[in-house]
Amino acid sequence: MTTPFPFTAVVGQDDLRLALLLNAVSPAVGGVLVRGEKGTAKSTAVRALSALLPEVAVVSGCRFSCDPSAPDPACPDGPHETGGGAARPARMVELPVGASEDRLVGALDIERALSEGVKAFEPGLLADAHRGILYVDEVNLLHDHLVDLLLDAAAMGASYVEREGVSVRHAARFLLVGTMNPEEGELRPQLLDRFGLTVEVAASREPDQRVEVVRRRLAYDDDPAGFAARWAGEEAAVRARIVAARALLPSVRLGDGALRQIAATCAAFEVDGMRADIVMARTATALAAWAGRTEVLAEDVRQAALLALPHRRRRNPFDAPGLDEDKLDETLEEFGGDDDPDTDPEGPDGPDGGGGQPPAEGPDSDGDAGTPAEAEESGPSQPAGAGSGERSPVGAAEPFRTKVLSVPGIGEGAAGRRSRARTEHGRTTGARRPNGALTKLHLAATVQAAAPHQRARGRSGPGLVVRRDDLRQATREGREANLVLFVVDASGSMAARQRMGAVKGAVLSLLLDAYQRRDKVGLVTFRGSGAEVALPPTSSVDAAAVRLESLPTGGRTPLAAGLLKAHSVLRVERLRDPARRPLLVVVTDGRATGGPEPVALAGRAAGLFAAEGVASVVVDCESGPVRLGLAGRLAGGLGGTAVTLDELRADSIAGLVRDVQGTSRRAA
Template sequence: MPAIYPFSAVVDPGDMSLALVLTSISPEIGGVLVRGEKGTAKSTIVRGLAAVLPPLAPDEPVRLVELPVGATEDRVLGSLHLEKVLAHGQAEYEPGLLVKAHRGILYVDEVNLLHDHLVDVLLDAAAMGRVTVERDGVSVTRDARFVLVGTMNPEEGELRPQLLDRFGLTVEVAAPRDPAMRVEVVRRRMGFDADPAGFAAAYAGSEEALTARITAAQAAVGSVELGDAMLLKVAEVCAAFDVDGLRADIVTARTAVAHAAWHGRTTVTLEDVRVAARLALPHRRRRNPFDAPGLDEALLDEVLGDDEPEPDPGGGGGKDEAGVEQTAGQQAEGDDPVVEEVAQQPFRNHSGGSTESTDSGFETGASAPSSTNGSDSGFETGASAPSSTSGGQALTSEQTSTASAGTPYRARLFTVTGTGTGEAGRRSRAVTATGRRVGSRPGTQGALDLVETVRAAAPHQVTRGRVDGRLHLQTADLRVAVREGRESNLVLFCVDASGSMAARKRMEQVKTAILSLLMDAYQRRDKVGLVTFRADRADLALPPTHSVDAAARRLQELPAGGRTPLAEGLLEASRVLELERVRDPRRRPLLVVVTDGRATAGADPVVRSRQAAALLAHAGIASVLVDCEAGPFRLGLGAVLAEHLGAEHVPVGQVDATALAGAVRTRVA
């Protein structure tokens, strides 16, 4: 069994270790979501947690079950035990990962990349505490109560709101910026890699102390008193942050109780409520689409006030608010005696020397500052950057401006024609793991089609010597269901940011339309990218990514002005799509070109732009041209370009599904 990096050896994990410990003390809190950039020890500390948790029984440690993002539904839920069906004719249920995680930890790395059908299964199990399987002739219900821990990199896309709400607590982590701390991280990691057993032995004492403290907190949590005054504070905080529903109140109260037990207190204090709110509310506050979770701590302090007596300022010992003796050397509230012990643990580094640890004893993962608002997401509709123009006048080729988007609306659905075989999503038709059953095929990977399996085996029963009435099956008889559902696509935006688009009213309308299409892409689990063109060049403003909010930020910051290198924009889009075809061949692309069709930069710009459009059409790229031409006198260049692209031509005003439906109803009437 590979060695596990000690939980207590991670350098300064901040709120991450605290949230994991609290949800282990009180599993009813509902688990932890850890958000952070890559390389911040998210997986390391989660795997180390199981080793310090008290065992369920003398010979039964807490299980850590990992759910891979590519797992199949039958592997997660469980299904027929195929070997026993084929060898003995017995229909026996084989438990899946959710059942195996019962009374343990279910860990999902990159949880934001989990397929939608697995998210639905996970939501059901988390809500009910059990798994019910009704398939392939099996009807089984099993307990599945577990601590759900997920890690994710926000750059790769956000989490579905329904699943996000199922996590009791959420924390943000980032790599430390202090050079001394980074040196300590590297030193410890290299020491562990050189001598895992020796490194773990150096932290054995601190690991045992953590286990003992968690055990004591688990035993005490049921007797911690949550008074009416503190419960009222919980309700006031949740109301102040305008959270949806009452789950936030319940989770905050449970977290406050667990935090009090962790610190040896028998009564919940304001500090417990403050910590609980900081962990339980950031992802539940009402915010604009794609705003990063965050909490305004100034508002939190204002709501909570400070009604409790100040601790004794003297340095000569005394008792804390829980009545626990403090020594003269122990600092005031916030210090952790276990962490202090860990900080003094020496260990052998990779060169054999002894190093004294002077920090808190944890690896990477310092908590990132919480965002006090969601304005960095690019979806705010606040004031724009200063503009060099006024009114609706276009800019000269030397001027630029930046306009803000308006309020996004429900966009029309644009799809790729035909039937694909890509990742499950909600946009275009495809053969996927979920959806309606449309046939079957030979194989063992996927949901068993029992009827077709029996039908394939039936003609061979005589030659197989069937005499006892039992069906004789062989592997070659197995058939799995072929299902047709919806796939996600790569939606690449190619946006004209030239001077002809720079009139404030027009650019605001364009950005609002793109923003609405981005929201639609988020809901349909698409990958998105952004190419812009202006002046004399085209730029890949955002390489294809699952982070739709990153595309929104790039869009909000997008300046406009200069000439129109339309051909360069289309050629850059073609280059990006060709690279993505090699990287992700199953994901079909949808190109959305946003322009008024004018081409003014370079030699013979009109001919070159039409040649570039014909190149995309010849490659079979499904595309939509959002025509931004406005005014009483229109040249119709967008429609001509759409014809060369083989694209659907959509005026920018008809991207709004509601407006289009209203126009159709009016025309019919």
């Protein structure tokens, strides 16, 4: 087994280490969500934490880690007698993003159930993680059906398995730790709220600290065991401090003054529900115990707010995480408790005993991607070019809820919550012979296949004689995600502020809906002398909102360039994910200017989409008393439908997309 990187050898990342240690002191805090760019020691720190946790006492031979002092009366391996048992290290169980439902919750031994008539249950990862750590790397990419199972287990502290006529229940209380890169998509609000604390991490911009990171990593890679041995003393000290803090925790007093500060802070930042208040109270108590105190101070409440509230104050995915620290300080001062001690001892510090450098300032939430408009305005190679009549970016209208954009028929795309698809989960619609390993047994079909052969197989007892050829795989129907690619005319003819604001608002609205349904959304814009991919196909709502807000307008109308760029995007995405079905939404007045034969070239470009059967819709933005109907002609070339700008309302455009998709599929 590979020697893990020592927890105390992690350079910087003070907030990350503190959040993990607080959960080690008090698992009731509720876990940690670690958000940040790649290569910032997120996974390294989480994996190193398990070595610091105290051993746990378990009932000997129990696969569900029952506590010998208070065994679970409903344990599938029980009943157990009180007392005895053995100690073992706390487990850290990793949940792969692509794990199956059976791997997470456990599975029945089908062969024994059918042949012997016994309810043989094979525990899953939730049972392994009981009284330990359940770690999910890239938690934002976890399939929705696994997220639902995690939510149920986290809420009830138990896992329930109901399938094939067998019911199993076992305890599943664990410390949930997730890591994610926000650039790859956001997390569902239901799961986000289940994490007690959240930490934003970024690589240090200090050269000396970066040098130390590289030095320690190279030393570890050269000799993992030797490197760990050099940090054994620090590891032992932190382990002893965790044990001492756990012992002190029941004696920590959370006074009325601190409780008022907690309640006032949660109210001031308008967080939903009461979970934030409870998590803050538990975190502040753990902070006091970690610092060796029996009294919660205002500084504990402040630190608890910084860890427990940022991910709970987001009203929608467009809001950036974080807290206004000035507002936090004002609230704490206004509702300062009278029962806090006058002393102001040194607050909690990092696991190395203090003196940790403050977290380095990270890059903007989208790196340099938030300023493409500025680069366009000043760069000589940008589509608009100098003197193109470019105007300042127009703000988006208020986003709104859209109707479900569903694709008729059954696809086989990535799991999501939009269109019907054949998936590994969902409702059972039929049965087939398995291709390879059996993953989802269709019990009735299996019994039906085996029943006619029982006499020939010499069956003499109550058990059913089942052979490999009898097994049937369940076919299931769920939902898939789609790709919605917007092609937006940002030329001078479209630069009316009200019109462009409505267009941006509609794109943001569909992007929000895509976030909730696990879709991808892309944005291609054209103006001046060319087109660009303003938003590559993504599920990252934060980056999308920033780039859309900064979209400028002005210049000529290179319609053909926009369509060709969109065709190139879809071609690349088809190679990356051939099962994901696209929808093209072109927002334009239909004019085509710039370049030789712009109208004919646009018609030929539109024909590429029609030939490939891509579902398309053109939002006609033409205005004025004289209308040329150019957008309608473009829609005909695309094989799609055209609507006016007045129909760009939420219900209108969403219904239109659904109708166009259905028309396209029927034509195909």
